[in-house]
Amino acid sequence: MKLPMFIVDAFTARPFRGNPAAVCLLDRVTLRSQSFLMCPDTLGLWFPCTVSDGCGTYQGASAELSTLPVATQANSSRFGLRWFTPVSEVPLCGHATLASAAVLFHKIGNTNSTLTFVTLSGELKARRADDGIVLDFPLYPTFPQDVHEVEDLIKAAIGDTLVQDVQYSPDTQKLLVRLSDSYNRSFLETLRVNTETLPQIENTVKVKGLILTLKGEPGGQTPAYDFYSRYFAPWVGLAEDPVTGSAHTVLSSYWSEQLGKKEMRDFWPRPLSPHTSLPAPRGSNGWDLPGAVQEVAEDAREGKRYTAVVCGCPAFQCSRRGGRLDVSLRPDGRVDLKGGVAVVLEGTLMA
Structure with missing residues (x-):
């Protein structure tokens, strides 16, 4: 069996930084945990398995997943997802979810703005952002x-x-x-x-x-x-x-x-290109801008152009x-985790 596989560095925009995950796309497959545990052990990587339109029933060491053909990976908004470390399956993994969404968005060309993953931790969402991908995850108290x-x-x-x-x-x-x-x-x-x-x-x-x-x-x-x-x-x-x-x-x-x-903002100035529009300022504490990175045309105090990095x-x-x-x-008691990605390798897994 030949399966497409990608290695993605997550929570970074630079290759060989962040956390690497080997993402495998499956289609019409019965996934057996024991056989797939051999792959992350060999690669020394996390191994998320993404299945097209997977509404899986998880039972013990296997999951029967009813899927759509591979062609639908470009337009389906719902996928099954499981995560494996070198020794075990885990119920939740952020960087491998980010990596899976990146493969679907950027390599498969999925056309949706938001993807839903059916997992052992329930439904998790990943949505596009200008400078990364945002994960909608549970928030756990201590x-x-x-x-x-x-x-x-x-x-x-x-x-x-x-x-x-x-x-x-x-x-x-x-x-x-x-x-x-x-x-x-x-x-x-x-x-x-x-x-x-x-x-x-x-x-x-x-x-x-x-x-x-x-x-x-x-x-x-x-x-x-x-x-x-x-x-x-x-x-x-x-x-x-x-x-x-x-x-x-x-x-x-x-x-x-x-x-x-619950929402914290910082301002880290960087030099700007000369073709950036000026957003309207809000309030006395600075720029009230949505998103993680916004551009400000000019700092009147010094006559310099900057990028304002604004994030929660x-x-x-x-x-x-x-x-x-x-x-x-989030107001609904969950948390948004945003990160960048870098796809560093793509190939075929001879499973």
Whole structure:
């Protein structure tokens, strides 16, 4: 069986940054988890399987998916989607959903503005944006965690690093550890985290992912971020995940409450081209502009042209590859996660 496959770097606009996912498009296939688990293990990548118009019934290790012909991938707005790590299937994955939407929008030429994915986490939507793709995802609350119950786990992972807060998300089985505000981004980026023994220390199935997070810093020559993070999930075969959408369904809830904001905006000036129109300013705090990137014709104070980067709750995941997410809490209790993509490879999987 020959299947089209694409490798996409998600939550970045640059190749070989962000988080890579191998996207496989299926048609009229009975997907067996055990056989497809061999592929991500071989590639060392996440492996989302997107099925045309898949209204699948998920039962144990297999899914029977009733699909439309491959030609409909260009105009169907509804797809089945499953995600596989090198060792297991997972119920939610942000970067691989972003990658799947990118393949359908940009490589298959899907004509819809919004796609719906039927998944183990319910229906997820992805919509086009001028400078990326926006995912409509669940928003999961966190609750205070008794430090003594997870003390050994935290100690094994980060040693004597100072911890400011510990929270737990029962919906996602993720443990959120906020490091002391005395640390900066550079500290988090270079922190050596030991994940090898974590599955043995925490083997109750309560925790399946460890989030380390840090309050953001004011911007200088680089853009400001509201918070930073790193994510580790050795329980599902990922020592460290480069950029994790599912972790941000938890981080968004936590930091929104901590910072007292549901929508945060920053302004990062860049030089502009001379052919940009001037949007109308709103209010005394600056430009009230929708979207993540808008262009402003001229700064009257200095007579210079700039790009205004305006976004809700910008976040950065500080892995070696690194990636940015723009986060906006929705009125319906969900969260929008916006990111860029770069398709780096396309070919055929000889399954």
